[in-house]
Structure formats: structure tokens, C-alpha cells
Amino acid sequence: MSVTIVKLGSTLVADERGDVRDDVLRECTRQVAELCARGDSIVLVTSGAIARGMRLMQMPVRPSAMEELQAASAVGQGPLYDAYADLLAEHGIRSAQVLLTFLDMSSRMQYVNARRTLQKLIEWGVVPVINENDTTATDEISFGDNDILAAQVSILLSADLLVVLSDVDALFTKDPAGNPDAELVPEVRELSELGRYEIGMSSSHLGSGGMRSKVLAAEMATAAGVPVVICNGTKAGTLVRAVSAEYEGTRFHARTSTVSSFKLWLKYAKLSRGSVLVDEGAERALREQGTSLLPVGVVEVEGDFEAGDAVDVASAADGRRAVGKGISNYSAQELRQVKGLKSAQVRELLPRASEEAVHRDYFVLA
Numbered sequence: 001m002s003v004t005i006v007k008l009g010s011t012l013v014a015d016e017r018g019d020v021r022d023d024v025l026r027e028c029t030r031q032v033a034e035l036c037a038r039g040d041s042i043v044l045v046t047s048g049a050i051a052r053g054m055r056l057m058q059m060p061v062r063p064s065a066m067e068e069l070q071a072a073s074a075v076g077q078g079p080l081y082d083a084y085a086d087l088l089a090e091h092g093i094r095s096a097q098v099l100l101t102f103l104d105m106s107s108r109m110q111y112v113n114a115r116r117t118l119q120k121l122i123e124w125g126v127v128p129v130i131n132e133n134d135t136t137a138t139d140e141i142s143f144g145d146n147d148i149l150a151a152q153v154s155i156l157l158s159a160d161l162l163v164v165l166s167d168v169d170a171l172f173t174k175d176p177a178g179n180p181d182a183e184l185v186p187e188v189r190e191l192s193e194l195g196r197y198e199i200g201m202s203s204s205h206l207g208s209g210g211m212r213s214k215v216l217a218a219e220m221a222t223a224a225g226v227p228v229v230i231c232n233g234t235k236a237g238t239l240v241r242a243v244s245a246e247y248e249g250t251r252f253h254a255r256t257s258t259v260s261s262f263k264l265w266l267k268y269a270k271l272s273r274g275s276v277l278v279d280e281g282a283e284r285a286l287r288e289q290g291t292s293l294l295p296v297g298v299v300e301v302e303g304d305f306e307a308g309d310a311v312d313v314a315s316a317a318d319g320r321r322a323v324g325k326g327i328s329n330y331s332a333q334e335l336r337q338v339k340g341l342k343s344a345q346v347r348e349l350l351p352r353a354s355e356e357a358v359h360r361d362y363f364v365l366a
Contacts, residue, residue, distance in 0.1 A: 161227055
């Protein structure tokens with residue numbers, strides 16, 4: 001059984017006024033029904049709750065205040081899900097509304113529980129319709145855009161494919177709206193290729209993403225071995241063609257050397273609570289030898305974190321260049337006590353302390 005994550009952006013779900021684009025959703029759910037009938041499992045990740053709430057509350061422009069965005073989402077979330085549920089029901093498909101937060105992903109226990117719940121829904125033949133719980137999220141603990149949420153869900157479920165449906169045909173070498181010489185990019189095999197392209201942010205007043213967030217989502221998902229297709233969801237049949245591996249949009253190939261699910265969770269989902277600056281020797285050992293970080297290599301400790309929290313690891317000698325991210329075995333207060341000390345000296349101060357500040361099994365390079 002193959003599992004495909006399908007992300008629908010705000011501009012697909014709602015028009016410029018914030019009304020639900022019934023024709024687009026109807027065609028999308030028709031394709032979902034076609035895929036389900038042939039034995040595929042589909043998970044929908046949707047944007048559009050804020051846009052729908054804006055329309056219902058007759059807001060002319062997207063609000064900037066957090067409480068207004070959250071209130072608009074609260075108003076629009078139910079009616080938006082109802083639209084999906086009704087359209088899927090026309091094909092005899094039962095659906096379930098699932099609201100996730102960044103904290104659901106950053107807590108390992110909640111992460112595993114979310115996976116089990118979604119797996120059970122898939123086992124039952126139910127199509128989950130997922131959105132971020134914007135009503136309680138904040139800038140500091142949000143996914144930032146549902147493209148990122150879709151990538152996280154694809155990693156969570158070890159999906160076979162992530163399809164990002166947008167109102168543009170594909171990734172282009174530059175914005176085709178203002179550049180007639182822009183060329184469509186049919187496939188991306190190496191992420192280093194992206195440096196040649198001009199990738200912009202959203203120009204829509206309804207959405208928060210754009211091609212840049214879609215490419216970031218592709219980077220995250222392909223690192224987990226999940227291929228990604230970015231294509232135009234306003235055209236009939238695009239979803240089925242993308243899932244069938246036919247030419248459609250831009251296909252990002254999965255990376256051959258994948259990272260463990262734990263380290264992907266750590267890198268992309270676990271919230272960092274502080275920073276640790278390391279010397280050149282420690283940086284070299286982390287990058288080239290894959291060793292653990294010892295207190296002797298720590299130069300500075302920033303933030304207020306506890307043992308078990310994630311911390312960013314950066315170079316003290318090279319303009320705070322990011323080295324990686326890991327789970328600290330020390331609190332910030334303890335690590336400040338022992339930074340720069342050798343293991344024997346650390347044991348004298350903190351007899352029960354771990355030898356490693358960050359163990360290599362709980363560290364991932366940036």
C-alpha cells in the first residue's frame with residue numbers, strides 16, 4: 001500500500017475573496033477517490049482556514065496581528081473541513097479532521113502518538129485532512145507554512161510521495177510572472193542545483209508561503225527518502241499523473257543517503273532552547289569524525305535550557321557558523337560550569353554528569 005501526502009495551498013483552496021474554490025476542490029477530491037479506488041492511501045494537508053475565516057468575517061486584507069490571524073483561523077477551520085468532508089463523502093470516502101501543532105512534532109511522545117493515530121486512520125480507509133492548529137500556535141512554535149507541515153507529515157508516515165499542489169505549473173528558473181525567459185525545471189536530482197534559480201516568496205495576500213517554502217519542504221522530505229512533486233492543482237488530473245510517476249511539474253528525487261527518522265525529527269521538528277559555541281577542534285571532530293561533543297570543546301553557552309533539550313551547535317571561530325543540532329546532556333547552568341574542562345575535571349565538579357555534552361547518536365549536522 002502506497003501512502004501519498006497531498007498538500008493544497010491557500011490559493012487553490014480559496015479565491016482572492018476567500019471563497020472556497022469548489023471547482024478545484026471537487027476535482028482534487030475526485031482524483032483522491034480515483035487513487036483510493038486503486039488501493040492508494042491519501043493524506044491531505046490543507047491551507048486556507050485563515051483565508052476562509054477572513055471571507056466569513058469580511059476582512060479585506062490578511063491581518064498582521066497574531067490574535068486576529070488565530071481568530072480568523074478559528075472561524076474558517078470548521079467550514080473549510082466541512083467542504084472537504086462533503087466532497088469526499090460524495091465518493092463514499094470517510095474523512096477525519098486532524099489539527100497538529102509544532103509542539104506535537106517537537107515532543108517525541110506526541111510525535112509517535114500522532115503517527116499511530118494517522119496510521120490507524122489510513123488502516124481504516126479514512127482520509128485524514130490535516131491543518132496546523134493556528135488558533136493556538138505562535139510565531140515561535142509554528143511550522144511557519146503548511147508546506148513545512150506537509151513535509152513533516154511525509155517524514156512522520158514514511159510516505160512514498162509528497163505532492164505539493166499550487167497554482168503554478170512547476171519550479172521555474174525565475175519567476176515566470178515577470179520574466180518571459182523563465183524556464184520550467186522538470187526535475188531536481190541534487191539540491192545544489194537550486195543555487196542557479198531565483199526562488200521567491202509568496203505574492204498572495206491570502207498565503208504565507210511561496211516557492212521558497214515549497215523547495216524547503218522538498219529538501220526536508222527528500223532527506224528522508226520521500227520524493228516530491230510540485231505541480232499545478234488547478235489543472236484536471238495533475239494529482240493522478242504525479243502519483244503515477246508521469247511527467248508533471250517538477251519532481252525532486254529522493255536522496256540516496258537518507259537520515260534516520262530520529263535525526264530528521266531532531267533537525268526539523270525539535271525546537272532548540274539554546275546555543276552552544278564550540279572551538280575549531282570540536283567543530284572539526286563533529287564534522288569530519290562524527291564524534292560526540294565533549295565539554296572541553298565548548299567555548300560559550302547561550303540560553304536557558306535543561307538536560308534533554310535540543311540546542312544549536314555553532315562555531316565560535318567562524319562568525320557563529322552553524323555546525324549542527326543535538327540533545328544536551330547538561331542544563332545550561334551545568335554546562336557553563338564545565339565548559340572548556342577535560343573529562344577528569346568535569347567528574348570532580350559533577351560526579352554524576354555524562355562524559356558527553358552532546359552524544360553523537362543525538363546530534364545531526366546542519
